[in-house]
Amino acid sequence: MPPEQLALFAEPLPEGVTILRGFALSQAGAILAEVERIGEAAPFRAMQVPGGGTMSVAMTNCGAAGWVTDLRGYRYSPADPLTGQPWPDMPALIHDLAVRAADAAGFEGFQPDACLINRYEPGARMGLHQDRDEADRSAPIVSVSLGLSATFLFGGLKRSDPQARIALNHGDVVVWGGPARMAYHGIAPLKDGLHPELGRLRLNLTIRKALV
Ligand code: MD3
Ligand code: FE
Numbered sequence: 518m519p520p521e522q523l524a525l526f527a528e529p530l531p532e533g534v535t536i537l538r539g540f541a542l543s544q545a546g547a548i549l550a551e552v553e554r555i556g557e558a559a560p561f562r563a564m565q566v567p568g569g570g571t572m573s574v575a576m577t578n579c580g581a582a583g584w585v586t587d588l589r590g591y592r593y594s595p596a597d598p599l600t601g602q603p604w605p606d607m608p609a610l611i612h613d614l615a616v617r618a619a620d621a622a623g624f625e626g627f628q629p630d631a632c633l634i635n636r637y638e639p640g641a642r643m644g645l646h647q648d649r650d651e652a653d654r655s656a657p658i659v660s661v662s663l664g665l666s667a668t669f670l671f672g673g674l675k676r677s678d679p680q681a682r683i684a685l686n687h688g689d690v691v692v693w694g695g696p697a698r699m700a701y702h703g704i705a706p707l708k709d710g711l712h713p714e715l716g717r718l719r720l721n722l723t724i725r726k727a728l729v
Contacts, residue, residue, distance in 0.1 A: 528683075531671065531681070531696070531697055531700070532695060532696050532697065533657075533693065533694050533695035533696045533697030533698065534671070534691065534692070534693055534697045535618075535621070535622035535623075535691065535692040536683070536689065536690075536691050537618055537621060537622075537689070537690040537691070537692070538686075538688075538689055539688045539689065540614075540618055540621075540688065540689070540690035541614060541661050541663070541688045541689070541690050542687070542688035544610060544614060545663055545687065545688055545714065546714070547610055548610065548611060548614075548661065548663065548722070549663065549714065549715070549720075551608040551610060551611060552634060552720060552722075554605070555577060555579045555605045555608075555634065556577055556634075558600075558602070558605045559577045559578065559579070559583075559597045559599070559600065559602075559604055559605055560577065560599065561575035561576065561577050561634075561636050562575060562576065562577070562599060563575050563576075564576055564585060564586045564587065565586065565587050565588055566586050567586070567587075567588055567589070567590050567591070569588065572586070572643075573637075573640065573641040573642055574635045574636065574637055574641050574642075574643055574704075575635075575636040575638075575641075576633060576634065576635055576636070577597075577604075577634050577636075578597070578604045578631065578632060578633050578634065579604050579605045579606060579607045579608070579611070579632045579634070580604060580606070580607035580629070580630050580631040580632045580727075581595065581604075581607075581630040581631065581727075581728065582594065582595055582604070582630055582631045582727045582728050583595075583597065583604040583631060583633065584631065584633045584650060584727070585598055591650050592650060593631060593650060593651075593727040593728065607629070607630075607631075607632050607724075611632055611661075611722065611724060612629060612724070614659075614661065614690070614724075615627065615629050615632075615659040615661075615724035616629070618659045618690045618692050619657055619659055619692055619694075621692070622657065622692035622694065624656070624657045624692065624694050627656060627657065627659075627726070628656075628726055629656075629659070629724045629725055629726050630725075630726055630727055630728050631651075631724070631725045631726070631727035631728070632722055632723065632724045632725070633722070633723045633725070634720065634721070634722050635720065635721040635722075635723070636718060636719070636720055637665070637667065637704070637707045637718065637719040637720075637721070638707065638717060638718060639665075639707050639708065639709035639710070639717055640706050640707060640709075641706070641707050642703070642704055642705060642706040642707065643703050643704040644703050645670065645672060645676060645680075645701050645702065645703040646701065646702070646703060647699055647700070647701055647702075648698075648699075648723075648725075649699070650727070651725055651726060651727045652726075652727065652728055652729040653726050653729060654698055654699065656694070656725070656726035657692050657693055657694030657695075657698065658692075658693045658694070658698070658723055658724070658725050659690065659691070659692050659693075659723070659724045659725075660685075660690065660691045660693070660721055660722065660723045660724075661689075661690050661721065661722040661723075661724070662685040662686065662687065662688070662689045662690075662691075662719065662720070662721050663687055663688070663714075663715060663719070663720040663721075663722075664687055664712045664714070664715030664716075664718045664719040664720050665687075665707060665708070665710045665712050665715065665717070665718060665719040666684055666685065666686045666687070666708075666710075666719075667684075667685050667704050667705070667707055667719055667721075668682050668683075668684060668685075668704070668705040669682070669683045669684070669685045669702065669703075669704060669705075670682060670702060670703045670704065670705060671683055671700060671702050672700055672701035672702060673700055673701065674699055674700060674701070675701070676701050678701065680701075682705075685721075687712065687714070687715075704721075707719055
């Protein structure tokens with residue numbers, strides 16, 4: 518069969534975005550076990566934002582640096598402010614999955630050092646934002662979605678640019694790089710549901726190069 522007839526459907530995407538549908542499916546159980554272990558050492562917590570509010574998404578991290586926010590601002594920290602301990606190491610499984618996804622998207626030599634893990638319950642959302650706390654913006658960000666499906670909002674380089682909506686489902690991996698790297702994005706309030714493996718939860722892992 519000619520390759521143009523192999524796809525079930527075509528997804529037109531902005532330049533720099535590569536969706537690898539189901540790329541993490543075969544490893545979902547193993548990733549989940551790692552996330553549970555990470556959550557025992559570095560518990561999921563709702564962080565405060567500089568404006569004084571509290572995020573509806575619960576977060577933890579693994580890797581050499583972890584993304585944190587409090588009243589002082591957003592930053593990467595080598596230690597978990599909750600425990601004072603370094604974040605748990607990034608499991609090889611998660612590191613290698615991200616490197617293989619980056620390779621598949623044309624970003625060879627990706628050297629991730631941070632993994633932010635977001636946990637959404639029904640109703641949790643992430644407002645429109647840019648990811649600007651990483652030192653090296655030539656590196657892509659790889660995201661892995663598990664559990665309940667979410668509607669991802671993908672805008673442009675200006676907050677006011679129109680937004681596309683993309684469904685992110687269990688096992689989907691997306692690579693965001695090049696001109697997409699500084700795009701505004703967010704997650705619409707999570708719809709209630711029951712996922713066979715995660716129940717009423719969505720997990721999103723973003724694997725990043727945060728440090729120089
Ligand atoms: C596009 N997380 O943690 S992942 C975040 O599903 C974040 O939890 C969302 O936005 C989530 O910062 C979306 C997809 C994603 C992550 C980072 C990006 C898309 C991106 C950075 C630049 C452009
Ligand atoms: Fe983001």
